[in-house]
Amino acid sequence: EERYDLSAVGRMKFNRRVGRDAIEGAATLSNEDIVDVIRILVDLRNGKGEIDDIDHLGNRRVRSVGELAENQFRAGLVRVERAVRERLSQAESDNLMPHDLINAKPVSAAIKEFFGSSQLSQFMDQTNPLSEITHKRRVSALGPGGLTRERAGFEVRDVHPTHYGRVCPIETPEGPNIGLINSLALFARTNWYGFIETPYRKVVNHKVTDEIEYLSAIEESKYVIAQANADLDAKGKFKDDLVSCRYKNEFTLSAPDKIEYMDVAPAQIVSVAASLIPFLEHDDANRALMGSNMQRQAVPCLRPEKPFVGTGIERTAAVDSGTVVTAHRGGIVDYIDAGRIVIRVHDEEARAGEVGVDIYSLIKYTRSNQNTNINQRPLVKVGDVIARGDVIADGASTDMGELALGQNMLVAFMPWNGYN
Known part of the structure; x- marks a missing residue:
């Protein structure tokens, strides 16, 4: 017999759609459910109620890595089960031990295939901290179980009112993937x-x-x-x-x-990359889209400079990307060299039985995925008092713990023959 499972999400959505208060219930359809479906279809035929909007974010959900990996794992287990059943049905199945029956290869093969060759398993864009954090916050409608570029029409790609505060209306690729690959909004x-x-x-x-x-x-x-x-x-x-x-x-x-x-906050409707553009509200939407995408392509400078004109998100973006080193516990800097920082933890923050010293090893001159240079530089001196969460070392494309993608331009206004 073919089994099916509505799943918790399916049952919740079904109950909401038919107007029930409860969000939990049986994982299979009951007679009552069928009657409710027919009632709603008849109502729609008679002009009562509204037809579901397929592009509404209440009807589209994010399938996380865990769920996708779980599905692959399940497929692997089904193959293992089939092999075990076959082996048991053979005549010489007497005195068999579990390890003779079970071969775990299909499970590991399914997981390896998922992480090794799935369309959604991508080589991290590590050009700069922003490209890294944006790549991790990406939401795609492509891939297994999703759309294909050819099939996706205009409606799917368009900005929907429910994107407000959830998906950035600005940051999306320009090209065949426009609107199919989006970025999570700032607080989503x-x-x-x-x-x-x-x-x-x-x-x-x-x-x-x-x-x-x-x-x-x-x-x-x-x-x-x-x-x-x-x-x-x-x-x-x-x-x-x-x-x-x-x-x-x-x-x-x-x-x-x-x-x-x-x-x-006003910035809650845009993504991390778009929120780094000062005076974004004065920009044309197309240029803002290009600006958001091009910030991700900035190659790290030898001498990074934090921007004179920023939006206040620079520090948060740098810290959350994990490029800079932050102090786990407050304390006093005891020792420092190019490769490590030693902090003696404050007595009130040290727990009994734990070592009262934190040692931070810095990453020195490492190659990133895009062959740019990753190098962390200490920002503190011996004797400095550090609080928990303080930035103690800069990474690539950061300056004093703030994201620094480019250089500040020096503009000079000079007289020319009495003009200007």
């Missing part, structure tokens, strides 16, 4: 089911609080959400009589007493 995360969530500040009694709630695209459409740049008074209440909001994926003006959530 995936929930347990694989749907992308974005954070909002909660509004309680017409007052904007600092309480943060993550909403998926399915939940978000129920609420009226104000923009991050809405004017607030000292008490956290909206100043204007009409505030620019989003409701049911439409932009609208709403009275302050109707607002339930507010965006966290």
Whole structure:
């Protein structure tokens, strides 16, 4: 018999679609489910209800590495099971030990094939810290179980209202993959089911609080959400009589007493690369797209310079990429040379039974995947007091713990024969 499993996500989506409150249930379809499906189809035929939007992010989920690897592992186990059954059915199956029956080769072969030759298993782009972090935050509609470039139409590639705060509307390749490969927005995360969530500040009694709630695209459409740049008074209440909001994926003006959530920051709609562009709001969308993509191609400089004009994301991007070395615990720098930093940990941070010294070995002149130079340089001196999380060594393309992709240009205004 053929078995099937709706899975937790399938059951949750099904229950939501047929209007049930419960999100859990049987993994197979019941008579009640079939009746509900027929009822909804009849309603749609009669013009009641709305047809599902296939490009809505509530109907598209992210399949993480773990899930893809799990599927390969399962395929390998099925092959092993088949081999074991065959061997058991043969006549001389008496007195066989488990190791005679089970051959684990198919499982390891499936896993090796997945990591070695899958379309989604890619050689990390290590040109600079930004290209590294962007590559890891990429969301692709291609690959096994996904679309192909030829089949993907215009609608799939287009920006959808539910992309707001979840997927960057700017950063995508220009070429045949446009819109099929996207980048996660700055504060986006995936929930347990694989749907992308974005954070909002909660509004309680017409007052904007600092309480943060993550909403998926399915939940978000129920609420009226104000923009991050809405004017607030000292008490956290909206100043204007009409505030620019989003409701049911439409932009609208709403009275302050109707607002339930507010965006966290104006930058939450764009990706890491786009958020590094100063005054992004004044740029043409096409040029911003090119700028986001070209920052990833910046080759590390011998003498990196952090930008005079930045957006404030530079330090976070450098630290989160793992290129710089940060202190695990606070303390005092005891010893330092080009290759390592020794920090004597503060007594209050040292745990009983643990060594009260942290030693950080620096990466020296290593070749990156793109043949650029990875070299970490110490930023501290002996005797410096360090707090937990402080940057203690720079990596490639960073300056004083900040991302430094290029050089600051020196512009001179000079008189010329009395002109200028």
